[in-house]
Amino acid sequence: MDTISNFLIQIKNASAVKKPFISTSYSKMKEEITKILLKENYIENYKIFGKAPKKMIKIELKYDENNLPAIQEIKRISKPGCRRYIKNKDLKSVKSGYGRYIVSTPKGLMSNIEAKKNNLGGEIICEIF
Numbered sequence: 001m002d003t004i005s006n007f008l009i010q011i012k013n014a015s016a017v018k019k020p021f022i023s024t025s026y027s028k029m030k031e032e033i034t035k036i037l038l039k040e041n042y043i044e045n046y047k048i049f050g051k052a053p054k055k056m057i058k059i060e061l062k063y064d065e066n067n068l069p070a071i072q073e074i075k076r077i078s079k080p081g082c083r084r085y086i087k088n089k090d091l092k093s094v095k096s097g098y099g100r101y102i103v104s105t106p107k108g109l110m111s112n113i114e115a116k117k118n119n120l121g122g123e124i125i126c127e128i129f
Helices: 003-016 028-039 112-117
Strands: 021-025 043-049 056-061 074-076 100-105 108-111 122-128
Touching (some): 003 028, 003 056, 028 056, 028 100, 028 122, 100 112
Antiparallel strands (some): 021 056, 100 108, 100 122
């Protein structure tokens, strides 16, 4: 079972029905993805709570003044059955610069813009718009 896909779908579905937050099980990968979403202004905030076996992450979703979600679309690109990799020179803007890729590089997870600045390529985890 792909826990990252489930995590992304939870965010997408909660945004679609305008929920204020989601809570999901914790993993280091989910925390790193959440940090990037916060840095790129797609979510309001996040909080990690609980202890090791039942550790959780709570994410506050972001909406604009018209109550439209900041995350219009989020989809998994690289899947366990079909990994997608990209070289630095092939990193392009997403949706004319309005969207982002989250890329797993040798120096950790980062957005496509950060990866381009650091001259790094890697596995494309997901696309956010």
